[in-house]
Amino acid sequence: QVHLQESGPGLVKPSQTLSLTCSVSGDSIGSGNHYWDWIRQPAGRELQWIGRVYSSGTTNYNPSLKSRVHISVDTSKNQFSLNLRSVTAADTAVYFCAREKSPGPTATFDYWGQGALVTVSS
């Protein structure tokens, strides 16, 4: 069974960097069989796709966040990470990591983490 788990600070100050890590078990990121994604959901709003990373480190980002986002992968730890710079209150959301169903990219997410609430506040 594939399992994803987000981890990181639940509170970030405005203008600082939001950093989250997704730990994967039951599958190997390094196998190159899937893309691995970050998705967020502000309270009361629809889900927003942030971006994806492949085992090689290749990334795709949502243009609306591209200037502030960096997603990286560590195949030795079977983890991938999200960094979002210069955060504001508008970045307060539940952040999900997810596996994209292959052959990708397919915009089809077959496994998700439970989500991590990140609040941007001083």
Added chain:
Amino acid sequence: QSALTQPASVSGSPGQTITISCTGTSSDVGTYNYVSWSQQHPGRAPKLILYEVYNRPSGVSSRFSGSRSGNTASLTISGLQAEDEALYFCTSYTGSSPDVLFGGGTKLTVL
């Protein structure tokens, strides 16, 4: 790009059949077969229940079915059960950047 359009809420009694719509455009739902549906119970990870419009992952009940007409995809749940009460959202590939779009989500209440 705008989010895919879903009704905010639907309801039905146990045993009934309900349908949830997901309306996009010819640039997403109407063109690509990568339309999927997920179920989310409060505090739980979303669960994929349909992919490529009408395919069910292993282990998902046959009470869940999908279809598409033009730019609108639909999720139908037959024989409603109390455990079906959850949030349902659709997702579509778009072929342009960003290539992932989500629906706003539909809250299903089983009366």
